[in-house]
C-alpha cells in the first residue's frame with residue numbers, strides 16, 4: 001500500500017487549441033507530509049499541471065490520483081466534493097467570490113464538503129470560529145471579516161485565499177504563486193504560517209513559484225522541465 005497523497009501516471013494533456021501535448025509525465029508522486037517546490041520557465045505548464053492535480057481538468061491519457069482515487073473515475077459533481085474535502089487550493093488569481101464576505105469565502109470548502117466541515121469542527125468549537133482563527137492567523141483585521149472580499153487589497157485577498165485553503169487542514173495544499181502580491185515581510189510571515197500549519201496537520205504541499213529564494217524552505221525541489229517529456233522530446237501522444 002502506497003503512502004502517496006498524489007500520484008500521476010502516464011499523463012498526457014493537450015490544450016484543444018494546440019497541436020501537441022504541453023504535458024507528458026510518466027510518473028510523479030508526492031508522499032504524505034512531503035513539501036514540494038515546483039518550478040520551471042514561464043509557459044512551461046505549471047499552472048496547467050496544478051489544475052490537473054486538482055481535477056479541474058482531466059488528461060486525455062493517464063491518471064491523476066489523490067489519496068488513491070483517480071479524478072477520471074468520477075463525474076464533475078463528485079470531483080467537486082472530493083476536491084473540497086481533500087485539497088486546499090491557492091490560485092494565482094486567488095479566485096475569491098467578490099460579493100461574498102471574507103469569512104464566507106473562507107467557509108466555502110466546509111459548505112461544499114461535510115467531511116471538511118467535520119475536520120474544521122474537530123479543531124474549533126464552530127465553523128465561524130475556525131474561519132476566524134485562520135483569518136486572524138493570516139493577519140486579516142477583524143473589521144474586514146464581514147466585508148465583501150472585493151473590498152480588500154490584493155495582498156489581503158491572497159491571504160484570505162490561504163485561510164480558505166487551510167481551514168479544516170486538508171491532506172494536500174496546492175499553491176500557485178501565492179506570494180506574488182505580498183511584500184517581503186508579509187511573504188516571510190505567510191510562508192512561516194503556511195508551512196507550519198501544514199506540518200502540524202501532516203498536509204502535503206505543492207508550491208509553484210518563480211521566487212527561488214523560497215525553494216530552500218521545502219523538502220524537495222522539482223523542475224517541471226525534468227519530469228515533463230513534452231519539453232525534452234518530440235511529442236508521442
Ligand SMILES: Nc1ncnc2c1ncn2[C@@H]1O[C@H](COP(=O)(O)OP(=O)(O)OP(=O)(O)O)[C@@H](O)[C@H]1O
Pocket residue numbers: 015016017022040041042043044045046047048049
Ligand atoms: N485556457 C487555456 N487554453 C489554451 N491554452 C492554454 C490555456 N491555459 C494555458 N494554456 C497554454 O498552456 C501552456 C502552459 O501554460 P501555463 O499557464 O500552465 O504555464 P505556467 O508554467 O504556469 O506559466 P507562468 O509561469 O507564466 O504562470 C502555454 O502554452 C499556454 O499558452
